[in-house]
Amino acid sequence: MDRIYLDNSATTPIAPEVFQVMMSALKEKFGNPSSLHWAGQEAKSSIEDARNTIAREIGALPEEIIFTSGATEANNLALMGTLSFSAAEKKQILVSAIEHHSVLHVVRELEKKGVEVTYLPVDENGIVDSSLVEQFIQPFTILISIMMVNNEVGSIQRIAEIGKLAHEQNILMHTDAVQAIGLHKIDVNELNVDLMSISAHKIYGPKGIGALYIKKGTLMQAILFGGPQEMGLRAGTENVSGILGFGKAVGLLADHRTGDYVHIQELKDRLINGLSQSIKNIHFNGSPEGTSPHILSVSFPGVDGEALLVHLNKLGIAVSMGSACNSKSIEPSHVLLAMGMSKELMSGTIRISLGRFSTEEEVDCFLRVLPEFVRSSQILA
Numbered sequence: 001m002d003r004i005y006l007d008n009s010a011t012t013p014i015a016p017e018v019f020q021v022m023m024s025a026l027k028e029k030f031g032n033p034s035s036l037h038w039a040g041q042e043a044k045s046s047i048e049d050a051r052n053t054i055a056r057e058i059g060a061l062p063e064e065i066i067f068t069s070g071a072t073e074a075n076n077l078a079l080m081g082t083l084s085f086s087a088a089e090k091k092q093i094l095v096s097a098i099e100h101h102s103v104l105h106v107v108r109e110l111e112k113k114g115v116e117v118t119y120l121p122v123d124e125n126g127i128v129d130s131s132l133v134e135q136f137i138q139p140f141t142i143l144i145s146i147m148m149v150n151n152e153v154g155s156i157q158r159i160a161e162i163g164k165l166a167h168e169q170n171i172l173m174h175t176d177a178v179q180a181i182g183l184h185k186i187d188v189n190e191l192n193v194d195l196m197s198i199s200a201h202k203i204y205g206p207k208g209i210g211a212l213y214i215k216k217g218t219l220m221q222a223i224l225f226g227g228p229q230e231m232g233l234r235a236g237t238e239n240v241s242g243i244l245g246f247g248k249a250v251g252l253l254a255d256h257r258t259g260d261y262v263h264i265q266e267l268k269d270r271l272i273n274g275l276s277q278s279i280k281n282i283h284f285n286g287s288p289e290g291t292s293p294h295i296l297s298v299s300f301p302g303v304d305g306e307a308l309l310v311h312l313n314k315l316g317i318a319v320s321m322g323s324a325c326n327s328k329s330i331e332p333s334h335v336l337l338a339m340g341m342s343k344e345l346m347s348g349t350i351r352i353s354l355g356r357f358s359t360e361e362e363v364d365c366f367l368r369v370l371p372e373f374v375r376s377s378q379i380l381a
Contacts, residue, residue, distance in 0.1 A: 006358065064214055067230055071197045079107065091116065098339070103176060152297060156180075210246075279370075308348075
């Protein structure tokens with residue numbers, strides 16, 4: 001096989017149905033949605049159709065969906081928007097130690113502005129103990145932000161439990177659900193969240209478009225200014241083709257989710273079994289029952305993970321060492337550090353992430369070429 005793509009957590013290929021919708025939108029829905037003439041109103045109507053589709057999928061109201069340039073902006077708006085609106089003299093936010101950098105970098109900026117940030121620990125499987133969260137809550141806690149599925153190891157958090165605790169304490173609850181929405185059925189009411197970030201390019205939609213769910217009644221301050229778009233919370237001319245592609249990708253989830261879940265879990269099991277049989281010294285990160293099926297984080301003691309990636313790439317196989325947003329960093333993974341992994345084991349860790357279009361043939365090809373390199377590296381080590 002010429003090329004094998006096993007990095008779906010970084011981004012997924014665009015589904016053919018989404019591509020067609022976007023091409024049509026670029027040609028036919030070219031109007032500015034703020035314009036009052038027919039071209040603008042056609043574009044605006046299409047945007048609202050997409051908003052309705054996304055709202056239905058997550059159990060929200062259409063007016064609770066704010067389109068953004070992606071999950072990074074959605075996370076920024078969720079955190080900065082709520083903390084900036086609060087007039088409290090002292091403020092605290094709780095985040096897990098394994099959040100995506102689009103959350104962690106935001107809270108570091110908030111710390112500079114006097115916000116107290118508490119980083120919730122995780123266990124060796126990357127799970128926040130929901131029973132311990134209450135210990136970290138202060139009278140001035142404004143917001144709790146915990147991602148639903150971790151992008152590096154796939155650990156699934158107990159968002160509904162933590163959200164219930166937050167609401168009992170009159171605290172807002174935010175979750176980054178980017179890695180969850182494709183395979184896990186989401187209802188914002190059952191999850192007890194006030195804010196939720198999602199993105200199109202993790203669910204076979206386009207890059208550059210995402211959304212923030214904001215529960216009705218949640219007080220929020222805009223962080224972008226210049227126009228009244230998106231209920232006054234996100235200024236700027238809307239990305240019409242991106243929004244329509246996003247809506248189509250979400251609309252396809254109902255038909256594909258169950259089949260995708262089964263297919264991807266079978267491929268993951270095939271990977272785990274194949275690796276376990278061919279490589280003796282191996283470590284799978286996260287508990288099998290507590291991780292999402294599309295992510296497999298695996299460590300090879302004595303192996304240089306970067307050299308392994310280079311070797312696989314030369315063979316046309318795409319995997320990663322962790323988050324795509326951290327691919328140029330020489331720092332060890334903050335996720336694996338928080339899980340208590342040694343730096344030596346971390347250096348030999350890769351992330352394999354599967355998707356709707358992954359095949360058994362690709363997995364089998366990967367299993368044929370990987371073990372030889374790993375075994376030879378371990379012998380030399």
